[in-house]
Amino acid sequence: MALNVLVVDDSSVTRMMIIKTLKMAGLPIGETFQAGNGQEGLDQLEENWIDIALVDINMPVMNGEEMIEKVRENPEWQAMPIIVVSTEGSQTRIERLLQKGVKFIHKPFAAETVREVISEITGIDHEPTESETDF
Numbered sequence: 301m302a303l304n305v306l307v308v309d310d311s312s313v314t315r316m317m318i319i320k321t322l323k324m325a326g327l328p329i330g331e332t333f334q335a336g337n338g339q340e341g342l343d344q345l346e347e348n349w350i351d352i353a354l355v356d357i358n359m360p361v362m363n364g365e366e367m368i369e370k371v372r373e374n375p376e377w378q379a380m381p382i383i384v385v386s387t388e389g390s391q392t393r394i395e396r397l398l399q400k401g402v403k404f405i406h407k408p409f410a411a412e413t414v415r416e417v418i419s420e421i422t423g424i425d426h427e428p429t430e431s432e433t434d435f
């Protein structure tokens with residue numbers, strides 16, 4: 301099963317980095333969709349089948365927290381896995397997000413962390429790399 305992924309971040313460089321990381325992680329990534337803010341993210345969700353969303357917090361127009369609230373209000377998207385990828389330092393805000401059933405990854409992120417969190421959420425393991433099959 302290939303995972304369709306939505307990446308929401310106001311930095312196009314960060315979006316590209318996240319998508320590159322996902323593709324290199326050995327996870328079965330299907331189509332990737334991008335959005336520059338929460339509103340565009342919601343628009344992408346309306347138009348496409350998305351299995352998992354990676355969402356920044358600080359963005360213009362609509363921030364990630366507002367977007368996540370709207371996603372969780374919609375029965376169709378309620379159970380969609382969301383990973384917040386953010387520089388957010390406020391523990392209160394992070395706690396509030398975790399209560400909405402999202403995972404949190406700190407920016408800058410390690411590729412390994414992204415891979416682990418997605419494997420954990422989906423139950424899909426990555427293809428072992430050569431170094432891991434060596435013994």
Ligand SMILES: [Mg+2]
Nearest residue numbers: 310356358359
């Ligand atoms: Mg941002």
